[in-house]
Amino acid sequence: MLNKYIAEYKTGFDFQFSRQIVQEICGIQIVIDVMVYFDGYNRRQKADAVLKKGEHQYACECVDIHNWDRLFCAITLNNAKYLCFRKTLYGFTLLNADTLVEEYDYFPEKVINNEESFIFGDAASLGNILIFDGCYWADAYVYFAYDCSQKLFLNLSDEFCVYAGSGGIHAEEDKLVLTGENEASDYAEVTITHEELSRLLKEKGLPNC
Numbered sequence: 623m624l625n626k627y628i629a630e631y632k633t634g635f636d637f638q639f640s641r642q643i644v645q646e647i648c649g650i651q652i653v654i655d656v657m658v659y660f661d662g663y664n665r666r667q668k669a670d671a672v673l674k675k676g677e678h679q680y681a682c683e684c685v686d687i688h689n690w691d692r693l694f695c696a697i698t699l700n701n702a703k704y705l706c707f708r709k710t711l712y713g714f715t716l717l718n719a720d721t722l723v724e725e726y727d728y729f730p731e732k733v734i735n736n737e738e739s740f741i742f743g744d745a746a747s748l749g750n751i752l753i754f755d756g757c758y759w760a761d762a763y764v765y766f767a768y769d770c771s772q773k774l775f776l777n778l779s780d781e782f783c784v785y786a787g788s789g790g791i792h793a794e795e796d797k798l799v800l801t802g803e804n805e806a807s808d809y810a811e812v813t814i815t816h817e818e819l820s821r822l823l824k825e826k827g828l829p830n831c
Contacts, residue, residue, distance in 0.1 A: 624729040627710055631685045635659040635666050648696050648703055648719040650675045656690050669693075673705075673722055680722035686711035697747040699770060706745040706752070714742045714754075716770075726770070730830050740766060740775075740831040746791040748798050749816050751823070753778075755786040763787060765800050766831055767819055774827025781822065784810040 637657035645652040651674045659666040668685040671693065684693065684707075694705045696719065703719035713729035730739035743756035743763070752768040763786035764779035778800060779785050789802025789810075796816045804810040 623731055623734050624709065624713065624727065627729070627734060628683060628685050631666070631710070632668060637666070637668055640667075643690055645691075645694070647694055647705065648675075650705070650719060650722070652694060654690055654693060673717070675720070675722055678720075678722040680717060680724075682709060682715075684709045692744075695745045697745055697752070699747050699752070700750050708742055711741055712739045714745070732830070742766075743786075744791070746793050748793045748819065749796070751816070751819055753791050753793065753798060753800075755791060757786075763802075765791070765802075767823060769820065769823040769827060772823060772827060774823050774829060775831040776819075776823050776827045777831070778814075781826070782812040782814070784812045 637659045640656045640658040643654040643656065652671065654669050654671045656667065656669045667687055668683065669690055671682055671684060673680045688708065694707045697704050697706050704725070705717045705719055706714055707717070708714055712733050715724060716726040718725050733739050738759050740758060741756045742754045744754070746753045750770050752770060754766045754768065755763055756766065757763045764777060765784065765786055767776045767778055782800070783804050784800050784802045787803040789800065792799040798814045798819060799811065801811045
């Protein structure tokens with residue numbers, strides 16, 4: 623499904639080289655070649671990314687509009703280091719930061735059927751749980767949790783009435799602190815333990831978002 627989405631996004635558009643981004647994250651050398659199509663009305667973007675660390679190498683193609691300078695986010699899951707990133711506007715990929723091997727690739731099937739899905743933004747982690755901010759298209763920024771062992775999502779903004787806005791994600795040992803705004807646009811802050819988050823994901827989590 624992911625390859626189909628990427629192929630359909632590119633077909634029929636003459637992308638031109640725009641710029642090259644060179645970075646180092648977790649000792650990984652990263653080169654991103656960004657290409658753009660713009661006809662005065664329609665704008666499309668894609669990029670080829672090449673990552674190298676010692677004898678290991680990884681390459682992929684990403685499409686849709688991204689903040690290319692922040693394409694890759696370093697996280698730690700169960701004491702292992704990963705890069706988390708999006709290949710399209712939707713879904714996310716986890717790349718082992720030591721071996722450069724893809725260990726997980728999530729892409730929502732409903733996107734292929736022209737349905738909306740959550741657009742992942744920045745990522746953080748708490749034990750075996752990923753925490754994202756992001757939004758549905760043209761909607762408010764919210765927080766989502768994803769349990770990598772149970773493969774379940776939970777909308778934390780719906781559960782705790784705290785919306786990302788100008789807030790942030792702070793993982794501290796065995797607890798998560800989310801800041802942002804409530805439904806009245808007042809400052810909001812919530813603290814959730816890892817144990818509570820795991821329980822809520824098990825009880826209310828969904829296989830997609």
